Amino acid sequence: MAYLTQMKNRENVLEIENLQVQFDTEGGIVRSVDGVSFSVPKGSVVGLVGESGCGKSVTSLSVMGLLQKPQGKITGGEIRLNPGENAYNLVNTPEKVLQKLRGDVVSMVFQEPMTALNPVISVGKQIDEVIFLHDTRYRTKEAIRSRTLELLKLVGIANPQGIYKLYPHQLSGGMRQRIMIGMAIACNPRLLIADEPTTALDVTIQAQILELLQNLKQELGCGILLITHDLGVVAGMADFVVVMYAGRVVEKGTVAEIFAQPAHPYTIALMKAKPVVGQQQDRLYAIGGKVPNPVELPPHCYFKDRCSHAFEPCAGDYPCEISLSPTHTVSCYKEAGNG
Amino acid sequence: MAKYICKRLGISAGILLVVVFLIYLLMRLLPGSYVENMAIQLSQVPGAKPYEEWVAQLNAQYGLDKGIVEGFFVQLMNMLRGNFGDSWKYAMPVTEKFSQVIGVSFVMGAVALALELVIATFLGIYAATRQYSPQDYLVTTGALLGISLPTFFFATLLKLVFSVKLGWFDLSGLVGRNFQSLSPWGQFWDMASHLVLPVLTLVVVSVGSLMRYVRTNMLEVLSADYIRTARAKGMPSSRVVFFHGFRNTLIPLVTILGSSLPGLFAGSLITETLFAIPGIGYTAYQAMIAGDIPFSMFYLTFLAVLTLLGNLLSDIAYSFVDPRVRLGGQYG
Numbered sequence A: 001m002a003y004l005t006q007m008k009n010r011e012n013v014l015e016i017e018n019l020q021v022q023f024d025t026e027g028g029i030v031r032s033v034d035g036v037s038f039s040v041p042k043g044s045v046v047g048l049v050g051e052s053g054c055g056k057s058v059t060s061l062s063v064m065g066l067l068q069k070p071q072g073k074i075t076g077g078e079i080r081l082n083p084g085e086n087a088y089n090l091v092n093t094p095e096k097v098l099q100k101l102r103g104d105v106v107s108m109v110f111q112e113p114m115t116a117l118n119p120v121i122s123v124g125k126q127i128d129e130v131i132f133l134h135d136t137r138y139r140t141k142e143a144i145r146s147r148t149l150e151l152l153k154l155v156g157i158a159n160p161q162g163i164y165k166l167y168p169h170q171l172s173g174g175m176r177q178r179i180m181i182g183m184a185i186a187c188n189p190r191l192l193i194a195d196e197p198t199t200a201l202d203v204t205i206q207a208q209i210l211e212l213l214q215n216l217k218q219e220l221g222c223g224i225l226l227i228t229h230d231l232g233v234v235a236g237m238a239d240f241v242v243v244m245y246a247g248r249v250v251e252k253g254t255v256a257e258i259f260a261q262p263a264h265p266y267t268i269a270l271m272k273a274k275p276v277v278g279q280q281q282d283r284l285y286a287i288g289g290k291v292p293n294p295v296e297l298p299p300h301c302y303f304k305d306r307c308s309h310a311f312e313p314c315a316g317d318y319p320c321e322i323s324l325s326p327t328h329t330v331s332c333y334k335e336a337g338n339g
Numbered sequence B: 001m002a003k004y005i006c007k008r009l010g011i012s013a014g015i016l017l018v019v020v021f022l023i024y025l026l027m028r029l030l031p032g033s034y035v036e037n038m039a040i041q042l043s044q045v046p047g048a049k050p051y052e053e054w055v056a057q058l059n060a061q062y063g064l065d066k067g068i069v070e071g072f073f074v075q076l077m078n079m080l081r082g083n084f085g086d087s088w089k090y091a092m093p094v095t096e097k098f099s100q101v102i103g104v105s106f107v108m109g110a111v112a113l114a115l116e117l118v119i120a121t122f123l124g125i126y127a128a129t130r131q132y133s134p135q136d137y138l139v140t141t142g143a144l145l146g147i148s149l150p151t152f153f154f155a156t157l158l159k160l161v162f163s164v165k166l167g168w169f170d171l172s173g174l175v176g177r178n179f180q181s182l183s184p185w186g187q188f189w190d191m192a193s194h195l196v197l198p199v200l201t202l203v204v205v206s207v208g209s210l211m212r213y214v215r216t217n218m219l220e221v222l223s224a225d226y227i228r229t230a231r232a233k234g235m236p237s238s239r240v241v242f243f244h245g246f247r248n249t250l251i252p253l254v255t256i257l258g259s260s261l262p263g264l265f266a267g268s269l270i271t272e273t274l275f276a277i278p279g280i281g282y283t284a285y286q287a288m289i290a291g292d293i294p295f296s297m298f299y300l301t302f303l304a305v306l307t308l309l310g311n312l313l314s315d316i317a318y319s320f321v322d323p324r325v326r327l328g329g330q331y332g
Helices: A056-064 A095-101 A123-134 A141-154 A160-164 A173-185 A203-220 A231-237 A255-260 A265-273 B002-029 B034-044 B051-062 B068-080 B094-129 B134-148 B151-165 B184-222 B225-232 B237-259 B261-266 B269-274 B280-289 B293-321
Strands: A012-025 A028-041 A045-049 A072-081 A087-089 A106-109 A191-195 A223-228 A240-245 A248-254
Touching: A012 A056, A012 A223, A028 A045, A028 A056, A028 A072, A028 A223, A028 A240, A045 A056, A045 A231, A056 A072, A056 A106, A056 A191, A056 A223, A106 A173, A123 A141, A123 A160, A123 A173, A141 A160, A141 A173, A173 A203, A191 A203, A203 A223, A203 A231, A223 A231, A231 A255, A240 A255, A240 A265, A248 A255, A248 A265, B002 B068, B002 B293, B034 B051, B068 B293, B094 B134, B094 B184, B094 B237, B094 B261, B094 B269, B094 B280, B094 B293, B134 B184, B151 B184, B151 B269, B184 B237, B184 B269, B225 B237, B237 B261, B237 B293, B261 B280, B261 B293, B269 B280, B280 B293
Parallel strands: A028 A248, A045 A223, A045 A240, A106 A191, A191 A223
Antiparallel strands: A012 A028, A012 A072, A072 A087, A240 A248
16 A cells, blocks of 8 residues: 555654645645654654744644645655554545544644634533544443543543533633643544644643643653744753744754754744843844745745845755754754854 | 523514504505405495495494504404404405415425425535535535526426426416315325425525525534544544534524524415415415405514514524533633
8 A cells, every 4th residue: 555654763653754735825826834854753742833824733734634625735745654563654645544543643732722622512522532433442432431531530620520511612721722632642642743732821721731741741652743833832841843934944953952052043033032031121032024925935045034144155045954963953054064 | 591581572572562563554554445445346336325435434344444553552452362353355254264374385385494404404515515616616506596596487487397398297276176086195195296396496496595504604614623623533524524513504504494484384475376376475465465454464463473483482492502502601
C-alpha cells in the first residue's frame, strides 16, 4: 500500500518533511505552508511558534487531514506518523484509514473550547463517542461510560458523574478545555496536537491547563505538538521549538538553544517583544512593517523588509537552512559564515 | 417555563382581540355586501318591495344596522360563548360547513407538508454536503424553478401530462364518476388518486424554499468548530453529518414547523380551485366574495388562533431540541 512508509528515525512519532500546502482563494493561490520540515520525538513536546497566519494551524490541520476542502490541499512533501509498527504517510493515506488513526493514534485539542464542543450533546456522551469509535476494549455502554468517568477524573474534574450529564454551555471555558483534552487523550494517542489550547482562557486557568498537559505527557508518554504564539508557554512546556514565519520554518532547535542563542532576527525580535515581569518599560517592543502578502511572496527572504540586520546577500534567493548544532538550524544569511 | 407560557398566552390573547376586530372591520367595509346583493335580487321579483325597503329590512335581520363597534362586540360576545352563527351563503351553522370541508384540505396540507419536510431535509443535506458540486447546482436550480413556478401554471402542466396525455388521473374533482358503486377501500383509493396531482402541485411549489433553508442551515452547521472536532475524533463523515450536524439544523427547522401549523388548516385556494376540490380554501374564498361575515370571521379567527399557537409551540419545541434553551444555567 502506497501510504505505508518508513520513519527516518524510529524514535519519532511524527516527521514532517518539506510539506507544501496551498489554498485557492479569490485573490489567487496562497502558499500557506511552504517546505516545512520538523519532527516530534516520542514523549517530548515540540512548540510551534509564530504570529497569526504564519501557517501553524494549517500545518497541524494537514497532519489531522482536516484541511478545508476543496480550497486547501497538500501539494507536496510527506507527513509520516508512527503508530508503533508501520508508519503512515498521511499525505496520501485514504480517508477511511485516516478515520481510524484520527482520535486514536493522533488527536487534537482546539483553540476555542467555547465552540469546539457540540452544543446539543452532553459532554460525557461526546467523550463516549471517541472510545466507542476506536477502543475495542470497551464494548458495552457501561464500560464506555466508566472509562469516560475515569478520563474526566484524569483531566482534573472533581465531580465526574455530575459533569457527565451536563451540556457544554453549562461549563466554563477551562472546564470545556479539560473536556476537550479528555476527549483527545481517551484512546492514549501517540501524538497530541494542541492548537493554542490556552489562548481563549484566562491566565490562572491557562496555568492549570498547561500543568495538566505536562502531567499527561508524563503519564501517557505521547508526543505533543504544541502550537502557540506565547513564548512563555513554550519556555515552560516545550523540549524543542520550531519558529515559523510566512509559511516557512525560519529556525528550530532545542528550547535551551532557541532561548539562549536565538539566531534568526525574527526569533530575536520575538524574544524582545515579550514583556518581562519586573522590568519597567514605557513602550512595548514591536516588529516594524508587516507580514508580506501571502499571494505574492517576495523572491528573497520573507523577513528581509522588516529585518534590522538585512545586508546585501539578503536581496538574493531565499536563504537555505544552516546547521548551528546537530539540533539547531536557521535560515538566514547572517549566520552563513558561522554554520 | 410555566410562567413564560402564561405570559405568552396573555400576550397572544391581546393580539387576537385586535386581529379579530380588524377582520370584522374589513368585512364590514367590503363593498357590495351580502345584504345588498340579496336586496337587488329580491326587489327584482315581480311585485316585490323596492330595493331600499329590502335593504333596511335585511340589514335589521342580519344585524348590520348597528355601528361597526357595536356590531363587533355583539359578534365577539357570541363567539366567546361558542356561538359562531349561521353562514349566510351556505345557510347552515358555520362550524358545520367548516367541518364538512376541512377534512380534505387538512389531508392535502398534511400530506404535502410531510412530503415537503422529508424531501427538503434530504435534498438540503445532500446539496449542503456537496457544496458547489454539479449535484448541488442541480438541486438548488431545481428548487429555484419550483419557487418561481406559478401554481396555476404548474398545475396545468401536470394536468396536461398526467391527465390528458397519459390519462393516469382524472382532470379534476375529489371523486370519480363511479364513486358510489365502489367498496370502502375502492372509495379510499379513488379519493387518494384524485389528490395525487393537487398534493404534487403543493409540494413542488413550496418545497424549494424549505430546501434552500435546510441547505443554508446545514452549511452553517457544517462549518462550525464542533463539526471539525467530530471529524478530528475519527468519525465517519456520514455520522458527522447526520448525528452531529443534523441535530443542530433541527433548531431553526422547528420555527418553520411552528409557522406551518395554520397552513394545514388554511387550505390552498388556488390549488383547490384548479382541481375543483371542495376544500376550506375554496369554500372560504366563496364565502368572502359573497360577503358572508359569520363564515369569514370564523375562518380568519381560526387561522389567527393557529398562527399564534404555532408561534408558541415552536418556542416550546425549541427547548426540546436545544439544551441551551432548556436549562439555561451556567455551571462552574
